[in-house]
Amino acid sequence: MSQSGFEHHDHTVCISGALTAAETYCRERKLKLTPVRRRVLELLLNDHKALGAYDILAVISSEGLGSQPPVAYRALDFLVTHGFVHKIENRNAYTACTHSGNEHTPAFLICTSCESVVEAHTDPTQGQIDQIAKQAGFTVQKSTIEIEGICPNCVETPAA
Amino acid sequence: MSQSGFEHHDHTVCISGALTAAETYCRERKLKLTPVRRRVLELLLNDHKALGAYDILAVISSEGLGSQPPVAYRALDFLVTHGFVHKIENRNAYTACTHSGNEHTPAFLICTSCESVVEAHTDPTQGQIDQIAKQAGFTVQKSTIEIEGICPNCVETPAA
DNA sequence: GCTGTGCTTGATATAATGTAACAGAGCGAG
C-alpha cells in the first residue's frame, strides 16, 4: 500500500492480509467468521469497489451459500459491526475496510468514472469537523465522509 | 442564525428568507418554482429535520398536489439540483438548505436523539479532505459529510 | 390567433434496497 491508495499494488496481499486479520480478530473475541461471512468479506476484498447487497447475494446464492436477502444483510451487518466492512451511503453499497483493526474515521474517495473506492483517513482531533462540532456543543458519534470525483488513473485514461 | 445552529431562532424568518431567495433565484434564471416544488421546499423548511420522499409525498398528496412517487422525486430533484435542498444520504431523506445561493461544501450535524439536522460549513481549501485528495491526485466533484451524534439540546434534556 | 417546441405533470408499473418474524440447525456448557 502506498500513500494515495490508487496505485498498483500486490492485491493478493491485500486480500490475504485482511482475511487473516479478520480471522485473528474473531478468534480472539470468540466471534464466528462463518462461511457466509468469510465469503462476503472475500468478495468485497476482491477489488476496491463498492458492491450492493444484491450483487453480493447473487454471488453467494450461485454458490449455494444462501439465497434470500437476509442472508446477505446479516453477513454485512456482522462485518460492518466489527469493522471489516464499511457502508458507502451515497451508493447504498459496501466495501472492505483496508485498515482493519484500527479505530478510525474513514473518508472515502470514490471515482465516478471507474467506481474505485479508496479509504483514506482523517485525524478526528485535527479537522474542521471536530471544530464545528465543538463550537456547536455537538457530541460526535459517527462520521460519514464520502468524496466523489475522478481518480488519478481515470484522469489519464478515462474508465480505466 | 447563530454560530452553532442549534439555538432558538426566529424560524419564520428562516422560512420566508429561504423562500424569497428561491423565488429570486428562479426568476433570474427563468426557472419555474411551480406549486409542487414550492410546497415541497416549504415543507422541508418547516423544521430543521430531514424528511423522506414518502413523508413529503403523503403531505402533498393530502393537499391534492400529486399522489404518485415521481411527483415527489421530481420536485426533490429540481430542488436538489438548484441547491435549495440537500439529500442526507445516511437517512435517505432530504433537508432544506440553510445557506441558499452560496456555493458550498456542506457538513451536516444530525442528532440521533431528536433528529435535528444542522447544516454547517467547511472551507474546502483548508481541510484534511482537500489535502488527502491532492495527495492522491484525486479531483473532487462532490463531498458528502454527515456527522451523527447528540446535539446540545438533547445532552441536557434527551429527546427535546 | 395558431402552432410547434419544450418543460412540467399525471399515471401505471416495476425495480432496487432493506427488514420483521419465526422455524430449524448446530454447538458448546453444564
Add this chain to the structure above:
DNA sequence: CTCGCTCTGTTACATTATATCAAGCACAGC
C-alpha cells in the same frame, strides 16, 4: 443429553426509487 445461544433458512413485506408514456400548459415565432 439437554438447555441455551447464535447462526441460518424462509416467507412475507416495507421502504426507497425509477422507467416510461401520455397529457397539459406556456411561451416563441409565424
